[in-house]
Amino acid sequence: MSAHSLSVAVLAATVALLGWWLAASPGDPVDGVPTTLADFTARVEAMVAAGDTGARHGDLPVVRPPTADVFILARRWSFTPAVVLEPGGSYRIHLLAEDVVHSAALGGTEVLLVPGLMRVVPLTAPAAGSVRLQCGEYCGLGHPRMSGSIAVSAQEGVQRRQILGGVDVGEGVERPGRP
Amino acid sequence: MPAPRDSLTLPLAGERLRWWLLLAVGALAAAGVLALLLVLSRTPTVQDWLPWGSAFFHRALVVHVVLSFQVWFLALFGAVAGGGRTALVLSTGGAVLLILPALADRGEPSLNNYVPVLDHPLFFAGLALTAAGAALAALRAVPLLRSPEPLPFAIASAGATVLAALLCFALAGWQIPAATDPAQRYERLFWGGGHVLQILNTMLLMIAWHWLAERRFGRAPLPPPLTRAVFAALLAFAAAAPLIYARTDVPRLAHRQAFTALLWLGLPLPPLVMGGGLARLLWQRRGEPSSAATLAVALSLLVFGLGGIAGFFLGVADTRTPSHYHAMIGGVNLAVMGLILTVFLPRTAKARLSLHLYGWGQVLHALGFFLAGAAGVPRKTAGLDQGLDSVGKLAAMGVVGVGGAIAVLGGVIFVATVLTRLLQREDGDERA
Numbered sequence: 203m204s205a206h207s208l209s210v211a212v213l214a215a216t217v218a219l220l221g222w223w224l225a226a227s228p229g230d231p232v233d234g235v236p237t238t239l240a241d242f243t244a245r246v247e248a249m250v251a252a253g254d255t256g257a258r259h260g261d262l263p264v265v266r267p268p269t270a271d272v273f274i275l276a277r278r279w280s281f282t283p284a285v286v287l288e289p290g291g292s293y294r295i296h297l298l299a300e301d302v303v304h305s306a307a308l309g310g311t312e313v314l315l316v317p318g319l320m321r322v323v324p325l326t327a328p329a330a331g332s333v334r335l336q337c338g339e340y341c342g343l344g345h346p347r348m349s350g351s352i353a354v355s356a357q358e359g360v361q362r363r364q365i366l367g368g369v370d371v372g373e374g375v376e377r378p379g380r381p
Numbered sequence: 382m383p384a385p386r387d388s389l390t391l392p393l394a395g396e397r398l399r400w401w402l403l404l405a406v407g408a409l410a411a412a413g414v415l416a417l418l419l420v421l422s423r424t425p426t427v428q429d430w431l432p433w434g435s436a437f438f439h440r441a442l443v444v445h446v447v448l449s450f451q452v453w454f455l456a457l458f459g460a461v462a463g464g465g466r467t468a469l470v471l472s473t474g475g476a477v478l479l480i481l482p483a484l485a486d487r488g489e490p491s492l493n494n495y496v497p498v499l500d501h502p503l504f505f506a507g508l509a510l511t512a513a514g515a516a517l518a519a520l521r522a523v524p525l526l527r528s529p530e531p532l533p534f535a536i537a538s539a540g541a542t543v544l545a546a547l548l549c550f551a552l553a554g555w556q557i558p559a560a561t562d563p564a565q566r567y568e569r570l571f572w573g574g575g576h577v578l579q580i581l582n583t584m585l586l587m588i589a590w591h592w593l594a595e596r597r598f599g600r601a602p603l604p605p606p607l608t609r610a611v612f613a614a615l616l617a618f619a620a621a622a623p624l625i626y627a628r629t630d631v632p633r634l635a636h637r638q639a640f641t642a643l644l645w646l647g648l649p650l651p652p653l654v655m656g657g658g659l660a661r662l663l664w665q666r667r668g669e670p671s672s673a674a675t676l677a678v679a680l681s682l683l684v685f686g687l688g689g690i691a692g693f694f695l696g697v698a699d700t701r702t703p704s705h706y707h708a709m710i711g712g713v714n715l716a717v718m719g720l721i722l723t724v725f726l727p728r729t730a731k732a733r734l735s736l737h738l739y740g741w742g743q744v745l746h747a748l749g750f751f752l753a754g755a756a757g758v759p760r761k762t763a764g765l766d767q768g769l770d771s772v773g774k775l776a777a778m779g780v781v782g783v784g785g786a787i788a789v790l791g792g793v794i795f796v797a798t799v800l801t802r803l804l805q806r807e808d809g810d811e812r813a
Binding site for chain 2: 208209212215224226312314336342343346347
């Protein structure tokens with residue numbers, strides 16, 4: 203292949219890649235559900251009261267959520283509380299930023315967390331291990347250590363069937379794989 | 382060896398080049414001193430002897446990153462673009478102002494991506510002067526886009542990329558709401574332009590490859606039309622970057638992801654094509670005695686290639702990401718070190734030693750980070766936060782440390798020998 207042909211090929215590939223990028227540039231995703239901090243905190247506290255295992259993960263209570271709706275508050279620089287999920291269980295992870303903009307890189311997706319707007323991420327727990335929850339938006343000097351704790355382990359209990367029964371995906375829900 | 386063909390038509394004066402190189406390598410030296418001071422500021426007993434408070438660690442870290450990354454690469458651009466006296470004075474003044482707040486223990490540090498910040502007027506004045514110097518050098522180079530010769534075209538493309546990056550910074554500053562928290566404001570202010578500067582760094586790598594091969598091997602890695610095409614391809618993505626500001630709001634996640642996608646799609650092909658040409662050239666010269674130029678090019682190809690491969694296997698927030706970008710930047714640095722050591726300042730002492738140490742150290746450093754990340758070690762953490770709970774993780778991070786130390790040693794030798802040469806004001810240096 204001559205240098206001229208290769209040059210044309212490189213430029214043609216560049217035009218195609220630029221076109222792809224322009225076509226695929228993501229639109230702005232769902233903003234989330236307007237929620238007050240007081241309402242969300244009340245839901246977190248109710249979940250902790252109903253599902254507290256008594257264990258601690260650092261300073262955080264470790265909670266086994268009693269229903270498929272899990273409420274986690276993001277603040278500099280933690281996700282509160284730590285949770286334990288049922289293997290294979292289907293959950294809706296509700297997230298709200300308390301202070302500044304954070305993000306939640308949860309499993310294979312990421313959502314931006316803006317104070318006042320609750321985001322809901324559907325999550326199917328793996329068979330074992332843990333699910334990584336990490337802030338992906340720079341939020342201050344403690345940002346690199348802002349990760350949550352989502353462990354997965356089985357518990358014999360009445361709520362297991364309810365959680366494994368699946369959940370509906372409602373308004374404000376970020377679907378997996380969405381940019 | 383055939384006589385090198387001098388295709389450069391830029392007005393590169395030896396003395397001006399010397400001052401740009403002094404700024405570039407001097408910035409590395411200052412960054413090295415700051416790195417030493419920030420380690421001492423965390424050393425028991427020794428920290429009590431230092432005149433700075435507990436926040437000095439992060440302040441010194443901010444300035445270390447800006448000097449060793451932005452100032453180093455922008456000064457290198459000024460050097461290859463033949464930036465004028467005013468650009469040089471602005472850039473040098475900017476570098477000095479960037480250092481002052483940290484030494485005065487002033488300014489709230491922000492470790493945001495690409496251009497970390499000290500929230501202090503002197504630091505921002507330093508950034509503004511650095512940007513102004515780079516802009517002037519870029520404006521001087523851009524008219525060479527009309528040049529039929531590949532190297533001036535390449536340097537002009539780099540100049541246009543600098544201008545695109547500065548435009549992105551300006552657009553971000555204009556669009557970010559005033560009430561935005563400082564952490565997110567600085568992150569988003571420098572996110573887009575910071576991405577475009579990675580295109581500039583890739584161009585600097587390819588300019589160094591081209592220049593080295595042409596001057597030391599007697600042949601460019603690619604024929605002229607193809608050289609122009611690969612630089613035009615990079616420039617197309619740099620020129621398209623400001624469009625993102627019209628398509629997405631700066632604070633949104635979509636804005637962040639659009640820049641990530643821009644580099645994913647725009648960066649791989651041009652260096653892959655030129656790297657292929659360079660590898661072919663090295664293969665054809667395999668029977669000839671090895672030289673510092675061959676070593677620099679081969680190590681640069683290896684380290685940059687490893688970084689590129691690592692980029693396709695990144696995790697969400699683990700140390701595979703620093704493995705990727707340390708190797709990419711290491712590959713760029715090796716090419717530029719080779720250009721300085723064998724073309725601008727040939728016969729510099731210990732050239733091969735510094736290249737070996739820096740190159741192989743970077744290989745180990747990146748490999749260790751990659752293995753640690755694959756095992757689940759989170760990035761940007763230290764101490765207990767790393768969760769080094771297995772022999773594999775500990776061993777991988779040990780390799781990171783050893784590799785880093787070897788690379789630093791190579792870097793120190795490079796900086797010391799080059800600064801010595803530059804300050805000796807020798808006659809007869811082969812400067813472009």
